[in-house]
Amino acid sequence: MTDFPKTHELMRRGAEFLGTEHAILCGAMSWVSERNLVAAISNGGGFGVIACGAMTPDLLDAEIAGTKELTDKPFGVNLITMHPDLTDLIAVCGKHKVGHVVLAGGIPPKGSVEAIKGFGAKVIVFAPTIALAKKLFRSGADALVIEGMEAGGHIGPVSTSVLAQEFLPALAEDHLVFVAGGIGRGEAIAGYLEMGAAGVQLGTRFACATESIAHPDFKKAFFRANARDAITSVQVDARLPVIPVRALKNKGTEAFNVKQRDVAGKLDTEELAMGEAQLQIERYWAGALRRAVVDGDVENGSLMAGQSVGMVKQEEPVAEIISGLMAESEAALTKRG
Template sequence: MSTYPKTQALMARGRDFLGSDHAIMCGAMSWVSERNLVAAISNGGGFGVIACGAMTPELLDAEITGTKALTDRPFGVNLITMHPDLGDLIAICVKHEVGHVVLAGGVPPRCSVEAIKQSGAKVVVFAPTLALAKKLLRSGADALVIEGMEAGGHIGPVSTSVLAQEFLPALAKEHLVFVAGGIGRGEAIAGYLEMGAAGVQLGTRFACASESIAHDRFKQAFFRANARDAVASVQVDARLPVIPVRALKNKGTEEFTAKQREVAGVLDREEIAMAEAQLQIEHYWAGALRRAVIDGDTENGSLMAGQSVGMVKEEEPAAQIIARLMEESETALTRR
């Protein structure tokens, strides 16, 4: 703990909030952020987060149980707000006394936030705008993640550096703000901590950790890629509320464009409601991501990756990744 005094001092609020040695969260990556990687990150001094994604309550129950068997360190659970069983998933988290629940994928219902907080757990939310961030914090959120468009998976339209300049001066003194998106080295962590961030969140950097269950072909695709290979999906119909997704360009990215046209056609025929149309898109991504991560279909599956993918060159244990990030941050702060 005393090896990185300058970084730890700047991370103090984030560390206290998470209960981890370092205020480094792992972004929840569907099919990747499961018990093995989550436990390894928490055991390595970071804060692992289970990606519930499209899991049923029964599957989440088993995943939390499995994670607890691998670590006695704190970890969190990421829930998608549009999940039809959100209430039941929260109940599973409460049953297991999960200390931190991350709500993603939209504005969380007030009743969901209240249910989590009544259990004694902390609520972490995402906010794309400063106005919404203030509203969510007033509504009971305990911490905020601001994630720039450099991130992998679902993204917003604004870069991490701009979000940090907008949010941190306005919120960081009184609230806990974690910065995410495009972070691949400790020097960037040092910079955001100096600006007032309580900590950071990284996903892509951990996707190819030794403990990650991702298929070897999935990992090899990351090792070969550079920043320009991680591209954002295109929205083909303005009516269809499709959140852009950043992934390595392959045949799967082209197939998603066709999928949007298919769903738009069903909307035209008024065969489904808009909410169901959006859910179909989300299910598509879940299936495409599984094909890449689990089956190793790197041509047709979704290789969700942030622009920091060019900094991922080899398999490393999660603890080693965290140690290196901390060393780089400490060196940068000492040099200053």
């Protein structure tokens, strides 16, 4: 039935929840996690997730429809909780009968979880503390992703290994918990599964897949990089609470510091209100990421990458990446008996 019996047994709850062969999710990477990569991951036995990001409802509508044309397997949609059109985006997911919605970027607004569950979808959330995780489960969340600071993009302050040691013993017996952040090989997957994880989420390993539409120069930057090149952004003004972002060091990282100082100066002169200032910071990242992923400007754009980037050496088809991870996990579990 399966080439990976030990791994599949440990993944069974997660795979049944996702409706997939393997309990491996792809993290939602703006501009990267679009229909081609999402469909390839789902077709390869994993669980693709569309990164809605700053999309309008019409754009998300088209992206879901386009993904459905490429796969008949389950996939999810990642929505940012602070998106001004969140209610309409949820309605688009309902229209397409999306089976799983991931809510990221903050505590879900009142009514959002209920709206998603209202059309029969499962809700996946993020939480930085066990107390908040328990609260979200009580509020209707069906599964949780814990993501460590090794991940690419917006990150928290705690490592994946520490989060796993905190969350899994406390929650994994009664709840579905997926582990993310810095996972690049199957041996790590095996370890987290043994600790009680229902599955794992990877982003960086999939960013340069053959099916990824990322610019060739974006991919080459990943192939050249090692773990130490994936650094976190710096907050230059305490009034601008900037969530750290992990990306490959380039001119764009320094440009972000310049942008922060510029916005802070406009706060000083009252040219900007605080809300608009914070919004400008978020818009910066959206534009910088597009410049790197779509336009291939790897010097000035944002090369968001996790510390596992050093394990990304070449373009590979998604199916080979997934089967390789599963084989590594299975070998590790077999070796341990």
